[in-house]
Amino acid sequence: MPTKSRNLFSQLSDIEEQLNNFSFEELTSEEASELKMTFQSFKNNLENKFFGGKSNKAESQATKKSESSDEANLIAKVSHEIRTPLNGIIGFTDLLKESSLTKKQTDHVDAIQSASQTLMQIINELLEYSKLSAGLNELTSIEFNFHKLVNDVSYLCKTLIVDKSIDFEVRMDSAIPKILVGDPSKLSQILLNLIGNSIKFVERGSIKLTIIQVGLSSNDVQLEFDVTDTGIGISKDGLENIFESFKQAETDTYSKYGGTGLGLSIVKQIVEKLNGEIDVVSTLGVGSTFRFTLPYQKSNNNTAIVEEVTPYKGQEELLEGMRVLVFEDNHLNQRLIKHRLENWKCEVFLTDKAIYGLNVLKNHKIDVVLMDLRMPVMDGFEITKQIRSSKDDRIKNVPIIALTADFSIHDQKKCDAHGINDFILKPYSPDELIHKLLANKEIENFQSPSNIVTTNTQVEEGDSIVDLDIVYEDCMGEMDLLEELVGLFKENALEFIGKVKIGIKNEDFVAIKFAAHKIKTGLKMMKTRALSDFVENIHKNSETIKNMVEIENLFNCFIKEYSLVELAIDVEVEKLKRK
Amino acid sequence: MQEKKRLLLADDDELLASLISFRLEKGGYEVCLKRDGKEVKEYLSQNIPDIIVTDIMMPYFSGIELIDFVRNQLKSNIPIIVISSAGNEENVLSAFELGANDFISKPVSPSELLVRVARELNKT
Numbered sequence: 001m002p003t004k005s006r007n008l009f010s011q012l013s014d015i016e017e018q019l020n021n022f023s024f025e026e027l028t029s030e031e032a033s034e035l036k037m038t039f040q041s042f043k044n045n046l047e048n049k050f051f052g053g054k055s056n057k058a059e060s061q062a063t064k065k066s067e068s069s070d071e072a073n074l075i076a077k078v079s080h081e082i083r084t085p086l087n088g089i090i091g092f093t094d095l096l097k098e099s100s101l102t103k104k105q106t107d108h109v110d111a112i113q114s115a116s117q118t119l120m121q122i123i124n125e126l127l128e129y130s131k132l133s134a135g136l137n138e139l140t141s142i143e144f145n146f147h148k149l150v151n152d153v154s155y156l157c158k159t160l161i162v163d164k165s166i167d168f169e170v171r172m173d174s175a176i177p178k179i180l181v182g183d184p185s186k187l188s189q190i191l192l193n194l195i196g197n198s199i200k201f202v203e204r205g206s207i208k209l210t211i212i213q214v215g216l217s218s219n220d221v222q223l224e225f226d227v228t229d230t231g232i233g234i235s236k237d238g239l240e241n242i243f244e245s246f247k248q249a250e251t252d253t254y255s256k257y258g259g260t261g262l263g264l265s266i267v268k269q270i271v272e273k274l275n276g277e278i279d280v281v282s283t284l285g286v287g288s289t290f291r292f293t294l295p296y297q298k299s300n301n302n303t304a305i306v307e308e309v310t311p312y313k314g315q316e317e318l319l320e321g322m323r324v325l326v327f328e329d330n331h332l333n334q335r336l337i338k339h340r341l342e343n344w345k346c347e348v349f350l351t352d353k354a355i356y357g358l359n360v361l362k363n364h365k366i367d368v369v370l371m372d373l374r375m376p377v378m379d380g381f382e383i384t385k386q387i388r389s390s391k392d393d394r395i396k397n398v399p400i401i402a403l404t405a406d407f408s409i410h411d412q413k414k415c416d417a418h419g420i421n422d423f424i425l426k427p428y429s430p431d432e433l434i435h436k437l438l439a440n441k442e443i444e445n446f447q448s449p450s451n452i453v454t455t456n457t458q459v460e461e462g463d464s465i466v467d468l469d470i471v472y473e474d475c476m477g478e479m480d481l482l483e484e485l486v487g488l489f490k491e492n493a494l495e496f497i498g499k500v501k502i503g504i505k506n507e508d509f510v511a512i513k514f515a516a517h518k519i520k521t522g523l524k525m526m527k528t529r530a531l532s533d534f535v536e537n538i539h540k541n542s543e544t545i546k547n548m549v550e551i552e553n554l555f556n557c558f559i560k561e562y563s564l565v566e567l568a569i570d571v572e573v574e575k576l577k578r579k
Numbered sequence: 580m581q582e583k584k585r586l587l588l589a590d591d592d593e594l595l596a597s598l599i600s601f602r603l604e605k606g607g608y609e610v611c612l613k614r615d616g617k618e619v620k621e622y623l624s625q626n627i628p629d630i631i632v633t634d635i636m637m638p639y640f641s642g643i644e645l646i647d648f649v650r651n652q653l654k655s656n657i658p659i660i661v662i663s664s665a666g667n668e669e670n671v672l673s674a675f676e677l678g679a680n681d682f683i684s685k686p687v688s689p690s691e692l693l694v695r696v697a698r699e700l701n702k703t
Contacts, residue, residue: 471598474689474690481601484597521664525686563697
């Protein structure tokens with residue numbers, strides 16, 4: 001057998017061996033059909049190559065591309081699957097931290113928390129990477145204020161180095177047009193990634209961002225960006241595959257600095273998607289320079305349509321006494337925004353938890369809510385939805401300003417649909433924050449948009465995810481009975497989860513309907529309002545609307561919430577026992 | 580001493596049934612708990628309780644069928660209280676048409692059920 005086909009055969013038998021050890025029961029039908037497709041295209045490809053002779057280079061290129069995008073799709077799916085239980089871990093850990101722990105236990109829980117957050121970050125990077133590979137990450141082309149974007153990025157970077165002795169400097173050719181046409185969010189992503197990378201590897205010294213014009217025609221402008229640092233540098237060998245996925249320069253980079261080795265690969269992919277080029281020069285122990293060029297169109301619009309923020313110097317005093325509730329999960333950002341708002345003499349409430357935030361809204365007259373849209377346990381859209389479905393008009397109508405790096409938030413419809421009044425794009429300057437706070441301070445009688453999708457999650461006085469007081473009363477104080485009921489409840493819930501899972505797989509609406517019906521009473525007895533609402537909706541969707549996608553969504557919500565409820569029940573039972 | 584009243588509780592929801600039967604027993608009733616229509620029918624062929632409390636949705640034999648069976652086959656007038664899920668008004672109406680005496684909605688408050696059971700028994 002010729003070497004080449006022998007290689008192929010040995011690879012095939014490897015695959016076969018792996019398949020023997022693979023548990024196919026765990027595949028979803030979608031994954032299975034994807035697998036089948038991949039094998040079929042492999043087979044067809046082989047046949048075409050040898051017997052059809054029609055296959056040309058372009059075709060095999062196309063197949064190759066679609067294969068890699070299949071793979072990326074799979075990664076995207078898997079990342080999502082990992083994120084869900086991970087959310088549970090993070091949620092549990094948060095809850096655990098609230099119980100009374102010894103010093104040692106607190107240390108251990110902190111360790112779990114930081115490890116799971118690192119894992120979440122890695123998964124997010126993986127997801128971003130796979131989205132890029134699959135071409136799912138769409139580019140926008142809009143007018144934006146280039147100078148302002150650079151200032152914002154540099155402002156954010158400065159906040160990242162407050163703890164280090166690093167000089168950060170930006171030099172920008174002032175001849176670069178103020179308004180350009182392109183994708184601003186991708187540009188800030190590239191810059192933050194590269195500068196963030198430098199910050200990671202520089203102990204002390206300097207980081208410099210230089211931007212010059214290298215090409216100019218009547219319509220276009222070519223910009224060159226240099227990010228130079230005095231960091232640890234990269235060896236010659238390391239440089240060769242620095243932009244490759246999952247590769248880091250030195251083998252011990254990960255152990256020293258962590259990371260996935262995806263950051264630079266993501267940057268390179270984005271730059272190339274934007275029709276730019278990226279390169280690196282570096283000397284070990286001296287530092288590195290990452291250089292990339294990007295083309296932008298000039299704007300025809302000389303009068304800048306992009307919103308200009310006039311400096312609000314001196315207007316800070318108007319903010320005095322304003323009560324601001326901030327949903328933000330990143331600790332650095334938390335510290336930053338608290339510090340800033342308190343400087344302006346605002347009263348600040350900080351949290352990353354829906355329940356805590358909703359309690360604050362109940363007990364304080366909050367003037368405005370700042371909402372980070374991307375939080376691990378419950379995202380900002382979800383919390384906004386809960387606020388907007390409150391029975392209390394004052395809570396329901398509180399102005400909500402979204403904090404986001406997602407430029408598609410520019411879409412007014414999207415804001416309206418989610419019940420968001422206004423937004424601030426990250427990274428943002430203090431002036432912008434003042435401007436938005438003032439603009440939303442006076443909004444009275446804001447009517448929440450009518451087309452907002454609300455769940456029936458009502459927020460009421462003393463709202464908690466579970467309440468055992470009434471059922472305990474019904475048990476006439478018999479702890480044994482209560483514990484038995486709780487045991488039954490958990491069994492029922494597990495049975496429900498199992499049945500619905502199978503029901504979704506088999507598209508069996510009737511089975512789902514029965515499962516939902518059966519668990520309803522128990523949920524009401526335990527006063528788990530959110531779970532009851534999810535199940536009520538699952539029941540409705542399986543009985544009349546027959547929408548499997550929605551059922552799956554609701555079911556995922558149920559599972560997420562249930563893990564918290566189960567823990568909360570145990571905590572409640574312990575509390576009642578102590579009484 | 581007065582003999583304990585016998586109550587047939589037909590409900591397939593273990594959670595609710597455990598709680599209710601506990602409270603009814605505490606309230607001085609002899610409770611016989613059946614989890615599905617088959618068990619109920621078997622029991623009724625041998626025994627006549629003083630009162631029946633039944634869920635509407637049950638395996639094999641619904642609460643509605645149970646009322647029909649008691650009133651039209653057994654020709655018995657023993658009080659029947661129906662437990663209904665919210666949003667099942669139609670079922671409650673047919674239950675009344677077939678001769679149910681009272682109904683109580685889920686989630687059932689055991690104390691309320693005790694009062695209703697006592698009230699029905701006092702009528703007879």
